Amino acid sequence: DAGVTQSPTHLIKTRGQQVTLRCSPKSGHDTVSWYQQALGQGPQFIFQYYEEEERQRGNFPDRFSGHQFPNYSSELNVNALLLGDSALYLCASSRGPYAPLHFGNGTRLTVT
């Protein structure tokens, strides 16, 4: 039974570029949440997807967008990358929007 899988594990991009991160939820889970974690900080909520719709959004600009597919997998897109976007991006899945989260190993994004 695979857990939450994220790809890629590491990514280096240049300021101004665009990036797409991918997430496959744990088997049986239908909800995906995305978090940004800067070094030494707690995870910051970006948004949550359920039934292919964005249900809740944190305090992130419109440069951050996402999508959920019919198979419950999800993508996080970030446009016009800034140096401050360098962080660990965590995907978490759950069985419904209110259930405990199961996290993937994350994608480490470095913007130079």
Place this chain on the structure above:
Amino acid sequence: GQQVMQIPQYQHVQEGEDFTTYCNSSTTLSNIQWYKQRPGGHPVFLIQLVKSGEVKKQKRLTFQFGEAKKNSSLHITATQTTDVGTYFCAGGNTDKLIFGTGTRLQVFP
């Protein structure tokens, strides 16, 4: 917006000593969850508390949810080196789960 703070930020203890981290939310929570993140790892779910005043135990770990559902605590009895990591509380309100600032625990043998 909703904020969740934790104290202390860091705690260094000798193996065998007890450890407590406190979590405070600026708003009333529908539930509180606790996660542990080992260095270099991802957060791992420990427990969820839903009821006012609820207390739950997991072996040496005791979790408590405040009567007003705005604060919580995690107490570890007789710490072990395997307890090393950062402990996050996460407050549930509507559909968002907001993580606290975390308490980093270091245990010296």
